[in-house]
Every structure is written in C-alpha cells, then in structure tokens.
Amino acid sequence: MRKPSINEARMSLSKQSESPFLQGTNLTAVGDYNRSVVLDTIRKAGQISRVEVSHLTGLTSQTVTNMVRKLIDSGLVQEEGTVTVGRGKPRTAIRLNPDGRYAVGIHLEPAKTTVILINLAGHIIDRDLPNLPDDSAQAIAALASTVSLLLGRNGIPGKRMGGIGIAIPGPVDARRGTVLDPPNLSGWRNVRLAHDLELSTGLPVFMEKDVTAACHGQTWAGRGEETGQDFLFMYMGLGIAFGTVRHGHVYQGRTGNVGEMGHIVVDTSGPACWCGQRGCVAVTCDPRSLVKQAEKEGLFPAPTHVQDPRAFNDSADLPFLDEAFKSLCQRAHGGDEVCRDLLLESAGRIGRAVTILTDLWDMDTVVFGGPYWHLLKDIYLNRVAQVLRRRSVLRQVHNFKVLSTTLGGDIAAIGAASAILDHDLTPGPAPGMSGRDRSAI
Ligand SMILES: [Zn+2]
Secondary structure: OOOOOHHHHHHOOOOOOOOOOOOOOOOOOOHHHHHHHHHHHHHHHOOEEHHHHHHHHOOOHHHHHHHHHHHHHOOOEEEEEEEOOOOOOOEEEEEEOHHHOEEEEEEEOOOOEEEEEEEOOOOEEEEEOOOOOOOHHHHHHHHHHHHHHHHHHOOOOHHHEEEEEEEEOOOEEOOOOEEOOOOOOOOOOOEOHHHHHHHHHOOOEEEEEHHHHHHHHHHHOOOOOOOOOOEEEEEEOOOEEEEEEEOOEEEOOOOOOOOEOOOOEOOOOOOEOOOOOEOEHHHHOOHHHHHHHHHHOOOOOOOOOOOOOOOOOOHHHHHHHHHHHHHHHHHHHOOOHHHHHHHHHHHHHHHHHHHHHHHHHOOOEEEEEOOOHHHHHHHHHHHHHHHHHHHOOOOOOOOOEEEEOOOHHHHHHHHHHHHHHHHHHOOOOOOOOOOOOHHHO
C-alpha cells in the first residue's frame, strides 16, 4: 500500500480531547502512542516529575519510567533539577531537551519570503530572507539551498531534523501539498511545492495555509499561557483571515482552508465587492483597500509608475503597496489625524467582523498577529475590544480578551515549523480510535 505523505496524514488527523493533557493507555503494543503522550505532557508542563506525568496521563508509574528512559536515550528529554508538589518530597524534574529536534519553517508571502530554523522549545536558532526568482522551479531550488545553508551553518545533524513546514496564502490543496492559485502570489499556480521541495531536500515537507500555521505557532510556542486552550486567531496580512483553536488543537477545516472571511459585510454603505455585496472585509479592511481609501482622500499622491494607481492587482505593484501602507500607519502613529481616523474606522469594521466570529464560535479570546499586525496593534487593539464588548450577543454571558501575539511577524514561519514538530512528536487518537496511522508517517 502506498505510504501516505505527511500532508495526507496530517489532514486525516482527528484530535478530540477535551483536556490539554491526553490520556495514555496501559494496553500492550501501544508503546509509540504512550511515548508520544508522555512527551506531549512534558512539553506542555515545561518541567514536571514522573509522578505528575503518571497522574496526568493515567499511565502506571512503571510505564512512565520506561517511556521517560526511552525519551532520555533518544535525546528528546533531559533531567534537570527537582520539582516539589504539595507537601511531597522533591522529585527529579524532567523537561524537553531543546536541541533534541529541529524543524525549518518557510513563510511564502507576496512581498517577502522568511526561512527560519527552530528547536524543540520553539525558539528561533537562525533565519534567512532569500530573494526568490519568479519562476517557481527556480524558486524551489533557491529554497532548498537556503534550507541547506541554515542546517550547515548551525551544524544540525540530519537525524535531529524533523522536516520543513511551509506557510502559504490560501487557497491550498493541503492534502497534496499543492499551491493552487493564491490571489497575491503570481507564478505559483498549481505548483506541487511540498512534493518538489521534498525531492530537492530529502526531508519531509508539510504545507498549510498561513493563518493555520500562525495558529500552530501560537499553540506550540505560546503554549496557551496567555490565550488558554480556546481562541480565535486574526491574521492581518495582505489578506485578512481567521483561525480557530479548540481544546489546544488547531482546527484545519475539511480541506485545510478554514478562515476565509473576506466577504463578511462590515459596512453596508461601503464600496462594491466583486462578490455582489457592498462593504465586505475584502474591500474595506485589508492594506490594499486602506491605501486606495487614503489615495481617494488625497493622503497620497497617485503613483506614477503604476498604470492604474487604484489597482495594485499586479505583483509588480506589491512593493509600492507595502511601502504606502507602512507610510499610512507611520503617519497615523505620528499624529496625522486623518490617517489615524482612517485606521480607527477600519479597526471598528474589523471589530464588527470579530464580533460575528466570536458569536458564531462562542469564543471569548481573540489573538491578533500576522505580518502587518505590528503596524496596527496600537490603534486596533482597544477599538476592537470596545466594539466586541458593545455588540456581542454574548456580552452578558462572558467577558472578552483581545490579545496581541508575542511571537511577532515570524509567527507563520514559526507555526509552519512547529506543525512539523507537533506532527512528529505529539500523539494522535489512541490506538483503536479513528484517525491516523502513526507508523505510516
Ligand atoms: Zn465581497
């Protein structure tokens, strides 16, 4: 039987635990599963004793001792110091060995490409920003060279490499690892990116939509410390999308394309959208729409090198758009009231979209991030929270937390890499449950 690719295996994953700590099983012949459960428990706890692992997983102390010994032998876990629980005696603490495994994360954005190397703790060890050629075959060769460069200059042995994760604007065919026809990336139509990069590097490659990758980054590197186990993630890039994390697990959707929110109407008197409605998120909130609006109000002179100054539909216009949007945000922060009002109004519209999403999902925590978020957060954060608290149907049931990710602009690259570590190291459903076959990965 054909071995499923890493993309196929991940798309068939079905994690349904209500607790962030998964339960082990004391049946025989389930060593790999229990090993993953123990490892996942250690990772989430940060530092923990064997007794606590046994308590949290339901595994016998003998099973835990055996699994921890195997994990130490394989370099994934190390003993370090002691922990004391309640009035008990101090116990030897175990924790992840950050150098036990590495992964590469690639974020392919319309305006730039980021390649990072992270360790098991989710820390960035090294990064590179390659200039990719327009031709996708040449671009894949350049990506393979960059990966090789990062591994070489950091002395990472092949046996400690988990693989490569790629974050890319949707829509994606996540099962086949194929880039379909993303609106903001020209030259990447129907490209078998995961397959071709796997052939070039000899490493497993996993590809997913950028917002889903950002959710992985937030759950893995953020460990739910600020966000809890259930939250919405708002991705503020050249496009705007949302992701959902439930019980600490990222929801990918049926085909890996969850989060398309461009046609939520947030301003009924707004400009016409190609979908037939007026005032959708796609025509009132993203950087392209805001720059067009600023031009209309005379805040920017019409650019001379762009044929249609209000178009920005060509990839050649992206550097100009990027520069114009940054300038708009800087002027707003510098005290230009017209620019500030324009962003505040946009924040109000995003607040309305977020209200619809939190009400639909019954979520009380929203985390913002993505490539353009650092330019917006000072103006957006309070305004979105105000709108949410005023308009949500659920405002009498619970409070809302609106947060800014602490992972910065690299969050999607971190997430793509951590999806590899997550796939490699955390358990799927227990043996006998529906879901993936770990031996096939
Ligand atoms: Zn629309």
